[in-house]
Amino acid sequence: MFKAKIYVNYKPSVLDPQAEAVKTALSRMGHDNVTHVLYGKYFELTLTSTDKASAQAEVETICDRLLANVNMETYRFTLVPVPVEVD
């Protein structure tokens, strides 16, 4: 089994109004040293795949088709083996 930790963010070329709002709020709070805010989504999926290559391929398909809108978002993920519990 594998656990996929997936991050989805806007592409740098796309202006994200929500990230801008957070940055504005930080500035109002006095955090003028914050120069950039990236605002994204985080997912954890647990897969029953037995080999890493097939888990990798499946997560890529899931991201491309559902979790990210590739028109304006990019994603990256890591795969961590999960020990199968034995009774």
Added chain:
Amino acid sequence: MRAAVITFPGSNCDEDLQWALTEISGIPADLVAATATTLTGYDAVFLPGGFSYGDYLRSGAIARFSPIMTAVKKFAAAGGFVVGICNGFQILTEAGLLPGTLQWNTSLHFICAPAPLEIVNSDTPFTNAYPAGTTITLPIAHGQGNYYADPATLVALETNHQIIFRYTDNPNGSVHDIAGITNAAGNVLGMMPHPERAMETLLGSTDGRGVFQSLIHTMEGAGSNVAN
């Protein structure tokens, strides 16, 4: 001519659309559930506004995988007329039937207001009842109507005359002031403004009627049958 209006879980403009089609425009229209798998017998398909599947993940992202969407894609590929309004436009972009994406309004506010629109292209099945260069006013009601497409897509949209409606006073940050577009083939329309909410003088405006009248003109001219 007979129209289908798709009801997704969370759609809330489906009955308004059915009323605009049936009662005002004289086009018989049925509500078709998102779980249906066929659109046989219909000449036009409407995807209504609302918050399908709670807009979870992204607006339209879950609706795109509902069973009816396989039939909608097939219907569109066969040349059938498909109209997505507001959330329906968002679903069509997620489904890949229209290019681009609708993201949060730059103000982050949900905007509910009349929006003046330029009819950029009146030579389409959806706008031929409007004289070229007309400005109409339709209500908008959305939080995520800020149209985005990459520069190459925008060039294609402009070159192919796929931009149908433009805001004259951009309310939401849309690139090129885009309020509505068609696909390259010209049979799929997506628009953020709500023509079905501008059908009665008593309710403020009849500017939306032209969208439905245009389809009637088109279908009469074509002999009315493109169903799959």
